[in-house]
Each structure stands twice: as structure tokens, then as C-alpha cells.
Amino acid sequence: MCTSDTYSLAERKTLGGVSMCSCGTIHLTVGGITIRLEPEAFGEMVRMCQDAADRLMMHAEMTPGLSRLAN
Secondary structure, three states: OOOOOEEEEEEEOOOEEEEEEOOOOEEEEEOOEEEEEOHHHHHHHHHHHHHHHHHHHHHHHHOOOOHHHHO
């Protein structure tokens, strides 16, 4: 486990945050869960989530009642 000092990269008060420690590990915290990732794995996770968001948006546009995803 990384115990180096971390600095914040992004934060959403109602969700969690992303920070990076001095050794380069990315810390993704959502609620009470923190996932530690190498920068390359974090980039892949971001792309995977973007792919999922894109598919959800397409699905929401074609499905009545799911328009809240498009906002």
C-alpha cells in the first residue's frame, strides 16, 4: 500500500475524489472505497467509463423515461 503524500486532482463533495501520491499511484475514492491504480490503468478505466457513458447516452435517447441520463 502506498503511504506517500497525496495531492488532489479532482473532487466532487457528494461522490469522492481522485488524487495522486508522490510515487505516481492514482487513488480513486468513491464513498468509502479507494482503488489504487497505476497511471496507465487509470487512463484505461477513464476510457472504459467514457465508453459506458456514451452507450448509456445513446440508449437514453432511444428509451422513454431515461432522458435524465442525457443531462
